[in-house]
Amino acid sequence: xxxxxxRIFAEALKGHTGWRPLWRNPEPKxxxxxxxxxxxxxxxxxxxxxxxxxxxxxxxxLEKGWLGSGNVGRNTTIIRSNYLLAGNEPxxxxxMKLWEGLEQELNFNAMVSQRGIINLFHTDAxxxxxxxxxxxxxxxxxxxxxLGREELRxxxxxxxxxxxxFPIKGGLMQPRAxxxxxxxxxxxxxRGADSHGVDLIQxxxxxxxxxxxxxxxxxxxxxxxxxxxxVGVAVAGSSGRVMAMAGMRLPIESHVLQAFVTEGLKPTIPxxxxxxxxxxxxxxxxxxGLVFGGDIDGYNSxxxxxxxxxxxxxxxxxxxxMPMIGRARLLRMWGGVVDMSMDGSPIIDRTQIDGLYFxxxxxxxGFKATPASGYAFxxxxxxxxxxxxxxxxxxxxxxxxxxxxxxxxxxxxxLH
Amino acid sequence: MLIPHPLLGPRDAQEFTYLGDARLIDRxxxxxxxxxxxxxxxxxxxxxxxxxxxxxxxxxxxxxxxLVVTRDTVTHEVLGAELAxxxxxxxxxxxx
Numbered sequence: 001x002x003x004x005x006x007r008i009f010a011e012a013l014k015g016h017t018g019w020r021p022l023w024r025n026p027e028p029k030x031x032x033x034x035x036x037x038x039x040x041x042x043x044x045x046x047x048x049x050x051x052x053x054x055x056x057x058x059x060x061x062l063e064k065g066w067l068g069s070g071n072v073g074r075n076t077t078i079i080r081s082n083y084l085l086a087g088n089e090p091x092x093x094x095x096m097k098l099w100e101g102l103e104q105e106l107n108f109n110a111m112v113s114q115r116g117i118i119n120l121f122h123t124d125a126x127x128x129x130x131x132x133x134x135x136x137x138x139x140x141x142x143x144x145x146x147l148g149r150e151e152l153r154x155x156x157x158x159x160x161x162x163x164x165x166f167p168i169k170g171g172l173m174q175p176r177a178x179x180x181x182x183x184x185x186x187x188x189x190x191r192g193a194d195s196h197g198v199d200l201i202q203x204x205x206x207x208x209x210x211x212x213x214x215x216x217x218x219x220x221x222x223x224x225x226x227x228x229x230x231v232g233v234a235v236a237g238s239s240g241r242v243m244a245m246a247g248m249r250l251p252i253e254s255h256v257l258q259a260f261v262t263e264g265l266k267p268t269i270p271x272x273x274x275x276x277x278x279x280x281x282x283x284x285x286x287x288x289g290l291v292f293g294g295d296i297d298g299y300n301s302x303x304x305x306x307x308x309x310x311x312x313x314x315x316x317x318x319x320x321x322m323p324m325i326g327r328a329r330l331l332r333m334w335g336g337v338v339d340m341s342m343d344g345s346p347i348i349d350r351t352q353i354d355g356l357y358f359x360x361x362x363x364x365x366g367f368k369a370t371p372a373s374g375y376a377f378x379x380x381x382x383x384x385x386x387x388x389x390x391x392x393x394x395x396x397x398x399x400x401x402x403x404x405x406x407x408x409x410x411x412x413x414x415l416h
Numbered sequence: 417m418l419i420p421h422p423l424l425g426p427r428d429a430q431e432f433t434y435l436g437d438a439r440l441i442d443r444x445x446x447x448x449x450x451x452x453x454x455x456x457x458x459x460x461x462x463x464x465x466x467x468x469x470x471x472x473x474x475x476x477x478x479x480x481x482x483l484v485v486t487r488d489t490v491t492h493e494v495l496g497a498e499l500a501x502x503x504x505x506x507x508x509x510x511x512x
Contacts, residue, residue, distance in 0.1 A: 240464035251460040253436065254489070299434045300489045302466040307417060307492070309430045342460045398460040399453075411459050414434060 003107055022187060023067075023194035028201045031227035032060045034381060035219055037206050037242060038235040039063025041072035041182075041367065042359055044189035044200075045374020046232060046381070048106075051196035053375065054382035059198045060228075062221060064205040068186030071236050074304075074336035075367040076259050076291050078272050078283065080117045080177035081142045084133045087392025087404040088345060089140040094389045095372030096142065096176060102371060108188030111181035111286065116271035118147065118156070118171040120321075126276055130172040137174065145173045156273065158324050166277035166320065177272065179283055185370060209246045215354040216246075232357045232381050234373075237302065237337025239360035246353055250360070251342040251398050253413040256301035256335045257293065257364045258310055262328040264288030273321070280317030282325075290328060292318060296338065296364060298414040306335040338364045344416030345404035348376050348386065349395040357381055358395065363416055419473060419485055420497050431477035437462055438470040438484045441504050466490055472500060 001020055011018050034050060036043045039061045050056045063069070079099050081092035103110050121127045127146075134144035148170050153161060161168045194200055201223070208220040209231070218227040235242050237254050265288050274281040282292035294314035297306045311333065319326055341347065341361030346369065348359050359377045362369060376387035386393070392404050398411075409415035417429035444454035469489045475481050482500035487493065 240462070241466055244463075249457075249461040249463060251462070253462050253464050254466070299429075299487075300436075300464065300469055300471065301492065302490045303492055307429075399456045413436070 003109070022191040023200055026199045026201065028060065028062075028204060028221070028223055028226055029199065031058075031218075032199070033058040033229045034060070034232065035226060035228035035230070036061045036232045036234060037219070038070075038233065039067045039190070039200060039202065040070045040234065040236060041068070041186050041189065041370040042236070042362075042373045042377065043232075043234040044068075044186055044193055045370050046234060046359070046377040047198045047200075048189045048193040048196065049375045049378035050382060051193060051198050054378055056382055057197055059193075060226070061193065061198060061200050062204045062206055062219070062226070063200070063202045066202050067190050067200060068183055071336045071338065071366060072186045072370070073183050074259065074334060075182055076281070076283070076293050077179045077182045077285075077367065078117065078177070078281070079112070079180050079368040080174055080272070081140070081368070082117065082119065082133065082137055082144065082172070082174045082177065083406060084136045085404055085406055086136075088406060089136055089142065091372055091376070091389040091393075092369065093140045093142045094375070095369050098371035098375065099180065100176075102180075102185075102188070106188040106192045108184065108191060109181075110184040110188050112178065113180070113286070114176050114178040115283075116173055116175045117177035117274070118152070118173045118271060119274045120159070120168050120171045120276040122166040122169055122277045124169070127169055134172050142174060143176055145175065147171045147173055156270065158268070159273070159322055160320065163320060179272065179285075182367060189374070206242060206245070209356070211246065211353060214352075216356045228355075230355045230357065230381055232359060232377055234359040234377065236339050236360060236362060236366060239339045239358070243358065246351070246356060248351060251347075251395075252339045252361050253300050254302055254337050255296045255298065255340045255414060256303055256306045257296045257338045258306040258314070258333060258335045259291070259293040260311075260314065260333045261285070261331055262290040262325070263331050265290065265328060268324075275317050275321045278313070278317035278320060280314060280321060282318065282322070289331065290325060296340070296414060302337055304335050304337055338362070338366070340413035340416060342398060342411040342413060343403035343405040344407050344409065346373070346393050347395045348373065348380060348390045348393045350380065350384075351395065417492055417494055419483065419494055421475065421478070421483065422497060422499055423481070424479060427475070427478060429473075431475060432473040432483075433476045435472040435474060438472050438500075438503070439463075440472055441484075441500060442507070468495065473497075
């Protein structure tokens with residue numbers, strides 16, 4: 001079933017009776033070549049690229065709940081590639097390029113909207129640091145613009161430029177960044193994977209690994225044992241729990257990150273704007289709601305809900321930056337469990353168990369990485385070698401001292 | 417969240433800063449032959465349980481004591497708190 005404008009027109013004439021489910025709902029087979037644990041954005045993208053770009057078959061995605069029921073449906077939908085470090089920036093720029101071709105690739109409307117991101121700076125030192133980051137972005141081909149105060153004021157006049165403590169001096173802009181419809185991304189990859197023969201198995205919780213002499217033989221699940229040559233784990237906040245079944249401890253803590261959306265308003269905020277003096281970022285959805293968030297709560301949590309002090313902190317950040325949103329009413333707030341790694345950067349690597357591969361540690365930035373994470377993980381599963389843009393994401397980098405610490409905060413996950 | 421401080425009674429969790437797993441009390445012996453591996457484990461690896469978790473909280477806005485708080489990471493229920501000093505002293509490392 002191919003989507004097109006003509007198809008919508010034809011269906012309209014037939015009373016929309018011709019639409020079919022986007023994917024099958026198959027029973028698990030007894031054996032697969034590749035089993036991906038986790039039916040979120042990263043797992044579905046991995047299965048899609050494994051089948052489509054690497055020509056592999058006999059692939060299954062096992063999902064405990066329903067497809068896209070975790071962080072891919074809980075994030076604030078921002079896509080960007082504005083990183084500093086050489087280990088990160090080419091990877092996120094690879095992801096950005098995949099985003100730019102995603103909808104044509106998947107024949108699915110993921111509402112990718114390159115409306116730009118502006119990171120505000122408030123001091124001379126911060127401007128210099130942002131200029132350095134902008135140079136790093138340009139070296140990777142991501143593009144960046146350093147905006148002066150007046151240039152910025154012409155674009156976004158509603159910010160509180162005269163804040164007594166944190167006056168806005170300018171911003172670093174990545175015009176190609178933007179937002180995407182997060183559920184649509186999961187559904188698009190699910191449909192694409194299914195159409196290439198991948199079995200998407202929902203309500204199937206992995207309860208253990210069957211290991212034999214250091215090699216993985218298969219996975220025990222709530223729907224029976226499934227034999228597998230290679231197993232890829234992409235379960236975000238549940239990384240610790242799943243890898244513990246294989247006897248592994250990870251350089252990861254699970255934390256809760258909250259997000260918020262207001263009632264629908266007329267178009268006011270043109271792109272994504274981030275506050276440089278506190279932790280607050282905001283964009284406006286196509287439906288009109290202001291979508292924003294801030295810091296993680298800061299303590300280990302698997303609760304998918306946070307506490308009020310962080311709500312207050314985020315609201316204070318918002319009011320300091322753009323007082324005009326003070327009268328907007330919150331419609332919803334929610335939390336997601338994020339896998340905070342020890343250096344703030346992800347892990348895409350094999351493990352010491354033959355045939356078992358791990359993808360996790362995305363901290364609160366996994367959504368933008370969805371296409372590249374899937375592609376790089378598929379590359380690793382198919383060829384046994386890391387993708388050229390993901391070479392820094394080895395799990396042994398902590399022991400070797402080659403951490404990728406974008407924030408410079410050290411081994412303290414709640415500070416990344 | 418309220419943390420039942422053993423000396424001060426229930427205090428708002430906002431008065432505290434969070435460090436992490438209470439195993440961080442048990443710093444490895446730097447002169448041991450396997451010190452490098454032990455420190456890598458100590459600094460970077462975590463159990464990260466979903467459920468009961470013993471963790472270090474610092475009463476920064478209060479009496480500046482370190483506490484070992486026992487808390488459920490699934491429900492956020494705080495099950496108890498003790499002075500980290502007492503926890504450390506009850507271990508063998510105080511005999512050094």
